[in-house]
Amino acid sequence: MTSTTLLKNRGAHMSVQRQDTIVIGGGLAGLVIARELCAAGRSVTILEARSRLGGRVYFDSVKGTDESAELGGQWIDPNYQPLIAAEINRYNLEITHGDPGTEQRTVSGDQVLHGMLPIPPDDIVDLERGVWECLAASRRIEYGRPWEEQGLDDLDVSWAEYVRGLKLSPAVEEYLMTWTSASDPEQSSALNILVLFATFGHSAWAAYNSMELKFTHGTASLVDAITSEVRAEIHLDTVVAHVEQSADEVTVTTADGRTFTATTAVLATPVNTWEDVTFSPPLSEAKQEVSRLKHVGTGQKIWMQLTDTPAGGVLGWGFGKGVNWLLRDRQLSEGGDLYVGFTGGGSLDVDDHDAIRDAVRVFAPEAEVTRTFEHNWLKDPYAKGGWAVFRPGHFTRFHSELSRPEGRLHFAGADLSFGQQLWMEGAFETGFQVADRLLRRK
Numbered sequence: 001m002t003s004t005t006l007l008k009n010r011g012a013h014m015s016v017q018r019q020d021t022i023v024i025g026g027g028l029a030g031l032v033i034a035r036e037l038c039a040a041g042r043s044v045t046i047l048e049a050r051s052r053l054g055g056r057v058y059f060d061s062v063k064g065t066d067e068s069a070e071l072g073g074q075w076i077d078p079n080y081q082p083l084i085a086a087e088i089n090r091y092n093l094e095i096t097h098g099d100p101g102t103e104q105r106t107v108s109g110d111q112v113l114h115g116m117l118p119i120p121p122d123d124i125v126d127l128e129r130g131v132w133e134c135l136a137a138s139r140r141i142e143y144g145r146p147w148e149e150q151g152l153d154d155l156d157v158s159w160a161e162y163v164r165g166l167k168l169s170p171a172v173e174e175y176l177m178t179w180t181s182a183s184d185p186e187q188s189s190a191l192n193i194l195v196l197f198a199t200f201g202h203s204a205w206a207a208y209n210s211m212e213l214k215f216t217h218g219t220a221s222l223v224d225a226i227t228s229e230v231r232a233e234i235h236l237d238t239v240v241a242h243v244e245q246s247a248d249e250v251t252v253t254t255a256d257g258r259t260f261t262a263t264t265a266v267l268a269t270p271v272n273t274w275e276d277v278t279f280s281p282p283l284s285e286a287k288q289e290v291s292r293l294k295h296v297g298t299g300q301k302i303w304m305q306l307t308d309t310p311a312g313g314v315l316g317w318g319f320g321k322g323v324n325w326l327l328r329d330r331q332l333s334e335g336g337d338l339y340v341g342f343t344g345g346g347s348l349d350v351d352d353h354d355a356i357r358d359a360v361r362v363f364a365p366e367a368e369v370t371r372t373f374e375h376n377w378l379k380d381p382y383a384k385g386g387w388a389v390f391r392p393g394h395f396t397r398f399h400s401e402l403s404r405p406e407g408r409l410h411f412a413g414a415d416l417s418f419g420q421q422l423w424m425e426g427a428f429e430t431g432f433q434v435a436d437r438l439l440r441r442k
């Protein structure tokens with residue numbers, strides 16, 4: 001066993017001896033696989049395209065301030081996410097409650113409602129029925145059993161079609177449509193939402209409340225803690241371009257022409273980037289199809305420094321002017337508050353300061369936006385999307401196939417999780433599955 005070796009790409013002619021496993025992608029899934037394999041005495045090389053580890057978790061400092069913020073994954077719920085809970089315990093990581101604000105405001109038609117009730121009071125019976133229908137549908141999902149065996153085709157339609165089918169009042173229909181977490185409800189399968197409820201104990205309230213706890217010292221504390229136990233060779237700035245399998249080994253070639261060989265390899269990169277790697281033999285038709293069509297997780301997170309917001313903090317929700325969800329992260333010592341807003345489906349230009357201000361003012365009419373910042377995951381070549389939200393028809397036709405090994409090549413990553421595909425938890429779920437499978441292999 002070697003100790004962790006972090007190597008920046010310094011040239012095209014590095015010779016590396018054959019390893020037991022090459023892990024492609026140093027996000028949470030790749031890191032946890034490497035940790036588990038190394039702990040069992042296997043030799044591992046991680047090839048990571050970026051100059052940092054962590055992938056879609058990215059705790060970074062905010063230019064011109066003393067602040068840091070989560071540009072990617074942030075919230076966790078140890079009550080419903082046992083694998084994250086185990087990591088928190090393992091490393092004794094500090095977690096903390098956010099400060100989301102107490103003044104709830106919901107866009108409903110052409111009005112903004114104040115208070116906890118997100119629909120006009122006259123529509124409450126329809127809201128009750130709508131939520132009941134969704135929770136009943138979520139109970140039909142048997143967690144972990146292959147999707148295609150469960151007779152769920154009627155639920156693998158777009159969220160918009162599913163919600164329209166419930167025949168609710170316009171206000172309740174509009175409210176339920178907003179649940180696709182910033183993705184287009186016409187483009188997202190209803191099963192994305194229904195399995196979310198299933199993973200949160202069939203509770204819409206628990207799922208909604210999951211955006212509360214976060215790592216006190218950022219997800220960097222999680223990434224650093226795992227990395228400290230990864231006894232592998234880690235190559236940063238190393239973009240994998242080609243994966244070739246022969247009868248007894250896998251050869252991985254990087255974009256700058258280096259080659260690495262191992263007995264097995266794991267592809268732990270986002271599904272939306274699989275198309276940028278060539279495979280010999282080619283991946284299955286279904287894997288190619290999903291990578292070509294791409295998941296529709298177009299949600300983007302915009303950080304904003306705001307002043308002149310209500311003292312209690314505003315919690316905004318609903319189709320306004322492009323920010324579908326707004327909440328306070330914390331109050332700043334220099335004055336003002338740090339808020340995070342979500343947009344998606346191309347409904348807001350995240351580089352347009354005035355458009356962001358107008359979108360925020362739907363919820364907080366006096367607000368001034370002094371600074372915005374974000375990481376554009378949609379334009380990021382090593383993500384090509386945000387958290388995974390899949391199309392209608394995806395789950396019952398393709399999802400199980402995504403994690404099926406092909407020869408010596410295995411597949412991991414949150415995108416492939418049975419039902420935690422929106423979450424860091426999914427990266428751990430699939431990471432442990434692959435590590436267990438590889439360790440059973442002679």
Ligand SMILES: Cc1cc2nc3c(=O)[nH]c(=O)nc-3n(C[C@H](O)[C@H](O)[C@H](O)COP(=O)(O)OP(=O)(O)OC[C@H]3O[C@@H](n4cnc5c(N)ncnc54)[C@H](O)[C@@H]3O)c2cc1C
Pocket residue numbers: 024025026027028029030047048049050053054055056057071072073074075076238239240241268269270273276277299300301377381382383385386387388412413414415421422423424425426427
């Ligand atoms: C804006 C945003 C907000 C989110 N909010 C939350 C949240 O609040 N809570 C939560 O639990 N989850 C959240 N998520 C989801 C969560 O961050 C992800 O599900 C999880 O981090 C994915 O981990 P992963 O290891 O599967 O994939 P990734 O983190 O994407 O890791 C894949 C790695 O592969 C690398 N890679 C890609 N292509 C190549 C290549 N060709 N060669 C080599 N390396 C390559 C990438 O650089 C990356 O490091 C959010 C995601 C985003 C984008």
